[in-house]
Amino acid sequence: MHRPSIVLAALALTIFAAGSAFAKNKVVSDPSKVLDSADVATVAAIIAEVGGQRVETHDDNNQKTVTFFHGEQSYTVSVTACDAGKCIVVAPMALVDTSPTTLTSDQLIKINSDNIYLSSFKVGGNTIAFAHVLIIDGGVTRQNLAVNIQDFVDTFESTLRKLANPLTSSLQGQGGHPAAMSYVRFRSVVPSPRDIQAISGQLAPQYRDLLTRGSRR
Numbered sequence: 001m002h003r004p005s006i007v008l009a010a011l012a013l014t015i016f017a018a019g020s021a022f023a024k025n026k027v028v029s030d031p032s033k034v035l036d037s038a039d040v041a042t043v044a045a046i047i048a049e050v051g052g053q054r055v056e057t058h059d060d061n062n063q064k065t066v067t068f069f070h071g072e073q074s075y076t077v078s079v080t081a082c083d084a085g086k087c088i089v090v091a092p093m094a095l096v097d098t099s100p101t102t103l104t105s106d107q108l109i110k111i112n113s114d115n116i117y118l119s120s121f122k123v124g125g126n127t128i129a130f131a132h133v134l135i136i137d138g139g140v141t142r143q144n145l146a147v148n149i150q151d152f153v154d155t156f157e158s159t160l161r162k163l164a165n166p167l168t169s170s171l172q173g174q175g176g177h178p179a180a181m182s183y184v185r186f187r188s189v190v191p192s193p194r195d196i197q198a199i200s201g202q203l204a205p206q207y208r209d210l211l212t213r214g215s216r217r
Helices: 040-049 105-114 142-163 193-215
Strands: 010-012 053-059 064-070 073-083 086-097 119-124 127-131 183-185 187-189
Touching: 040 053, 040 064, 040 073, 040 142, 073 142, 073 187, 073 193, 086 142, 086 193, 105 119, 105 142, 119 193, 127 193
Parallel strands: 010 183
Antiparallel strands: 053 064, 064 073, 073 086, 086 127, 086 187, 119 127
């Protein structure tokens, strides 16, 4: 069934604080130190150095994560692919709820194709997850890790701002009729452990591919 197109009039963005402290391209301490693996303490320290707010670590037998905020937006960094105490995948992620508006599959595909630092997919309902995968393979420095997290935050936020521009979207109102001119509001979502597990499952093919390509070098 064809869905009529409408123009989104505007996108209300309230989750980013103007002039916030997160510093893109900031050089961290001991920047050239090579990381053989990742751990939540190191990741948290680097995030704090580049200006992450309310940084916390969470480490149990099932999930190892670092959480922080930039403005009102929450971020989670999953430290995973662990074996014998060595973890080799760092995956920053951010979730937003667009209710009552739904972003279409075409919009998510375009986001993925336009950004090397973002993979986006639906978690459930109108909640969208944005994530990135970094392999810690013995060739990643503290500065490399900092840049990846900085660039993820910057790309995520700039992507939402681009969506604030007028665009054509295949949104549909009730009964199959075109929706009225609409305002989309992104609301930050703090992921549950189940969300993190689901997102890690979505990302698993990516880091397996990265590991396979790395082993062929």
